[in-house]
Amino acid sequence: MNVYIHVASGGFEHEVWELTRVFFPGWPVKVLDDVPAEGDNSGGKADGHKGLLIVVEYTCSDFEVVAKSYLKDGSGKVLFGSQRSQKLDESTRRSYLKQKREIKKVLCQCVYDVLSEFTGKHPHWGILTGVRPLKVVHHLMDDGLSDEEVLGVLKSEYYVRDDKASLLVETAKNQRDVIKSASADTVSLYIHIPFCTTRCLYCSFPSVVMDGCGGMVDAYIDSLVAELERVVSVLLQKGVVIQSLYMGGGTPTALAYPQLERLLSAVDLLLDGRHIDEYTVECGRPDTLDLDKLSLLKAFGVNRISINPQTMNQETLVRIGRRHTVEQVISRFHMARYIGFDCINMDVIVGLPGEGVPHMEKTMEAIAALQPDNLTVHTLAVKRASRLKESLDKYPLTSDDTAEKMLEVCQRWVKEMGLVPYYLYRQKYMVGNLENVGYTKPGKACIYNIQMMGEKQTIWAFGAGAVSKVYFAENDCIQRVPNVKDVKEYMERLDEMVQRKMRFIDDCKGGIENDL
Numbered sequence: 144m145n146v147y148i149h150v151a152s153g154g155f156e157h158e159v160w161e162l163t164r165v166f167f168p169g170w171p172v173k174v175l176d177d178v179p180a181e182g183d184n185s186g187g188k189a190d191g192h193k194g195l196l197i198v199v200e201y202t203c204s205d206f207e208v209v210a211k212s213y214l215k216d217g218s219g220k221v222l223f224g225s226q227r228s229q230k231l232d233e234s235t236r237r238s239y240l241k242q243k244r245e246i247k248k249v250l251c252q253c254v255y256d257v258l259s260e261f262t263g264k265h266p267h268w269g270i271l272t273g274v275r276p277l278k279v280v281h282h283l284m285d286d287g288l289s290d291e292e293v294l295g296v297l298k299s300e301y302y303v304r305d306d307k308a309s310l311l312v313e314t315a316k317n318q319r320d321v322i323k324s325a326s327a328d329t330v331s332l333y334i335h336i337p338f339c340t341t342r343c344l345y346c347s348f349p350s351v352v353m354d355g356c357g358g359m360v361d362a363y364i365d366s367l368v369a370e371l372e373r374v375v376s377v378l379l380q381k382g383v384v385i386q387s388l389y390m391g392g393g394t395p396t397a398l399a400y401p402q403l404e405r406l407l408s409a410v411d412l413l414l415d416g417r418h419i420d421e422y423t424v425e426c427g428r429p430d431t432l433d434l435d436k437l438s439l440l441k442a443f444g445v446n447r448i449s450i451n452p453q454t455m456n457q458e459t460l461v462r463i464g465r466r467h468t469v470e471q472v473i474s475r476f477h478m479a480r481y482i483g484f485d486c487i488n489m490d491v492i493v494g495l496p497g498e499g500v501p502h503m504e505k506t507m508e509a510i511a512a513l514q515p516d517n518l519t520v521h522t523l524a525v526k527r528a529s530r531l532k533e534s535l536d537k538y539p540l541t542s543d544d545t546a547e548k549m550l551e552v553c554q555r556w557v558k559e560m561g562l563v564p565y566y567l568y569r570q571k572y573m574v575g576n577l578e579n580v581g582y583t584k585p586g587k588a589c590i591y592n593i594q595m596m597g598e599k600q601t602i603w604a605f606g607a608g609a610v611s612k613v614y615f616a617e618n619d620c621i622q623r624v625p626n627v628k629d630v631k632e633y634m635e636r637l638d639e640m641v642q643r644k645m646r647f648i649d650d651c652k653g654g655i656e657n658d659l
């Protein structure tokens with residue numbers, strides 16, 4: 144059956160659509176632009192069959208937001224209805240962005256009411272469906288609310304479950320100093336290497352498998368270095384301070400030693416001895432690492448690396464298409480410590496095909512023995528562009544219940560390891576509607592991850608598919624400036640990619656509104 148949405152007053156369709164999907168995972172959810180005739184839930188000529196229809200409307204005066212929602216069945220009969228209102232305080236009346244946030248909240252409360260009544264579900268993230276639920280927490284903290292008050296609002300107004308609300312508040316507190324350290328003069332840089340040795344089953348990134356790439360990698364490094372030289376030199380001339388630099392992918396260390404050396408030395412030359420608080424290189428696959436490459440990274444000032452096992456179960460590594468072994472994860476980790484890296488991140492994924500609670504226990508026990516400084520616990524997201532999406536019959540998904548139990552295993556282990564949450568984000572199509580959380584030893588939180596998710600600092604991004612985000616403090620908003628995704632096209636259109644950035648560097652006057 145289909146679920147249709149019609150926002151009679153216009154706007155916020157995406158937010159209502161996102162929330163509806165949480166209640167009806169896997170169901171087709173469609174937005175109707177036109178007002179359906181009484182009793183007609185057919186979705187128009189293009190789609191003849193009937194379904195559930197959610198109608199939402201709102202009004203916003205100077206003093207109050209009022210929203211209503213109705214859930215109708217295929218015959219047009221109203222099954223459930225809800226009405227909510229919210230008085231606007233002085234500061235909200237004066238701020239367009241705050242008003243918009245209030246409208247969205249009240250509207251989503253109404254939708255949540257009727258869908259919760261109909262399905263009997265109470266999603267643990269409540270009406271927070273966006274990628275960055277921490278933004279709401281920071282807005283509340285900026286308004287001067289205490290931790291207890293923020294918790295209360297998250298639970299009573301955003302319907303967030305107790306444990307998730309506590310996680311949000313703790314994470315926000317652990318990252319707040321870094322977010323506040325962003326100023327108009329500071330930026331972070333992201334350098335993208337779109338190459339990997341094999342393609343993971345769940346991967347949805349436009350990464351290129353290196354086998355048979357021929358001279359493409361060398362040509363790509365040429366273009367990447369040219370883009371960096373042309374843009375970063377101008378930024379530095381303007382007195383911009385680079386707070387963090389993150390080289391990700393793909394797998395940067397999948398580059399051959401001379402290619403990696405060429406890129407690192409070009410960056411080094413550009414920075415010309417300037418201090419950067421944090422310089423991360425994602426090493427991803429341990430089979431791309433050896434003593435020489437690790438020493439090279441260290442010699443060029445890299446002070447944070449990421450070695451990502453995803454799981455410490457060998458049969459799962461084979462199943463998900465990673466060529467490395469569990470032993471390689473352990474040996475490369477020790478090698479990196481030997482070289483002197485004192486900030487190492489590891490990534491694990493909850494809900495990998497074929498895994499359950501015992502697998503998670505085994506993974507976390509092995510990770511705890513290594514004592515990484517950062518640990519990022521992802522939950523599997525089944526993306527459209529992944530091989531996994533195409534082969535769900537072969538790799539059935541972990542149940543929501545099991546995924547949650549696996550996450551509990553991780554949470555127990557991170558506590559034992561003395562790690563605290565420092566960044567958090569959510570994605571579409573995550574198993575169990577869960578979350579991704581970065582944990583850290585105290586004092587070792589990754590600056591780049593916080594700034595990138597916090598969206599209070601400009602991030603200049605280089606390479607194919609890299610998306611720069613320009614922050615406009617006066618409107619508290621960002622504008623995305625994307626590079627084209629295709630590697631060949633990126634190289635061919637390099638001038639255009641540089642010009643896109645230059646327009647903002649030369650003339651930072653506009654912007655688009657930020658999401659919640």
Ligand code: SF4
Pocket residue numbers: 338339341342343345346347348350392393394427428
């Ligand atoms: S390592 Fe990352 S980018 Fe590379 S194939 Fe796997 S998921 Fe994709």
